[in-house]
Amino acid sequence: MKEQRQVVELDSPPAKPRRFVFVLLDNFTMLCFASALESLRIANRMAGQELYSWYLVGEGGEQVQCSAGTSFSVDGDLGELLRDDTVMLCGGIDVQQATTRRLLNWIRREARKGLTIGGLCTAGYTMAKAGLIDGKRATIHWENQDSFAEEFDEVELTKSVFVVDGTRMTTAGGTSSIDLMLKLIADDHGEELANAVADQLIYSSIRTDQDTQRLSVPTRIGVRHPKLSQVIQMMEANIEEPISPSILAKDVGMSTRQLERLFRRYLNRSPKRYYMELRLQKARNLLMQTDMSVINVALACGFASPSHFSKCYRAHYDTTPYRERGTQAARLSI
Template sequence: MPDTPAMRTVGFILLPGFPLMSYAAAVEPMRAANTLLGCELYRWWHAAPGGGAVQASNGIAILPDVDVGDTALDADRVFVCAGGNPAGFDDPALTAWLRHLARRGITLGGISGGPYLLARAGLLTGRRCTLHWEHVPAFEERYPEIEVVRSLFEIQDDRITCSGGIAALDLMLNLIERDHGPGLAAGVGDWFLHDQIREGLSPQRMDLRLRIGVRDPRLLRVLAAMEAHLEAPLSRQTLADLARVSIRQLDLLFRNRIGVSLHQHYLALRLDRAHRLRRESDLSTSAIATATGFASAAELSRAERRRRLKAKAPSNATGT
């Protein structure tokens, strides 16, 4: 008679405003694996700071069945699932519990913004991690000693981090493959109409050609360089050299293909980064200005004010 497959217990610590898609993409593959193999390969529990029902970002609530701080619970892996502004969430009881779980040798993971909580507890020091691209700039400013990789997920010994969204499905399929073999992982992927199990190092973001809707290789080189150099913006001449055109020709390419000037697009990227840093970090305006390529806090504030005024200005278009 064949041996009964090992059963694993997985915990989910859900923070208020957690991303429901990320959570569902992590828990549903385990349910499917149980169903497909006809036995309990996985069981899971939920915990939340405060102990009451915890709401996802879309308002759906989940009732925890484990208390934060429980030192006797069973778990092989525990994931912190967070969204919104994880940098602003500080719960000493949760931090202490995560450290306790780590001392017990339990594998700890963070999904979407969850790595913030592991980093706050000192559990990612000397490790490589990933998290949702929206949280990366503030995370890197706050934890410069932690290596951040812009990948779908990272599995490094007893730490697992995931960028969230559908990447959580790819993560769980990889874990199911490690636990029970490629056949079951493929079956679970097929169950969810997921015809390709992506590797962890796959990029998080959509290809620039699709995300911005351009195919011109000259523009693509420049756009990629802009996104990679927000703290120390590249000069217009450097960008034109990348495109192998004149500054005037490059500006015309931007206006014709993207609808704004070269300067306007670059400025918008830097202001978007500044907005995320304001929302997700406690950095001063001066520090945010430095991190986004502005000469001073005053220059950043003026640029933000002009953007707000422009957004509020009535359209010049007329109807009939």
């Protein structure tokens, strides 16, 4: 069957394609990279001309493995780029290990040329480590938000799907690469082309930088009870200095006993237990993703003493914080 498509007419076709240089970090997330690349490919197809080109690089200049275990051949090593290139760092799991000294030196050098640089998924960490987003707004996957905020307090961290601040761009991971690329395509060549690309991707809800990355509390917990959602939001916003159940109950206009019944009915646990699980989850993220001491992790998650923290952690995860940290360090050294 002969393929038919309607070509989007551009008001002013570019003199030459805009080149994107994708920097694949070890264990990069394939979805983020593929979403960005496919958006550019489809833009070319829908315009009937080459609006964008791309070039893949990685340390060593040969192959880079993604987090799914598949290896990708790259076009070159970390070398000299052109002044009008757009750089997209593609991160994934274990981004701290993938952010090598050589990579940091290279990206700092290229940044001095005034290049536009973006970080997909966890590559916002690499940009922050290189000092590229000091004093700027940025985002990163919600799972990495706690550790990022602890390490880079000079960056204005948001929970947006993506952020564009001047010549610096960051995304939250997953399909947020599509949202960022659609914005860039719209800025370059108009909304009509961006919408045509979205249609080809069967992407019916285009998000902006005003959209947040996580599901709402009711959707996440599967319960649509306004007061329960309000209490959980308060808990999530007050991890370092936990609020007592009695104050939480009072703030939403109910008694402590009513709050207890609400949690038991919908979440099959007490408010105190649910709050503890939130704090321990954050603690585990910090242990796995930062080099913060166990004592500082305990304090950041509202535990007054390391011994109490260790006792609660062991009861929930069946291991101690110190062993968790040791296991993570051993895994990263492999």
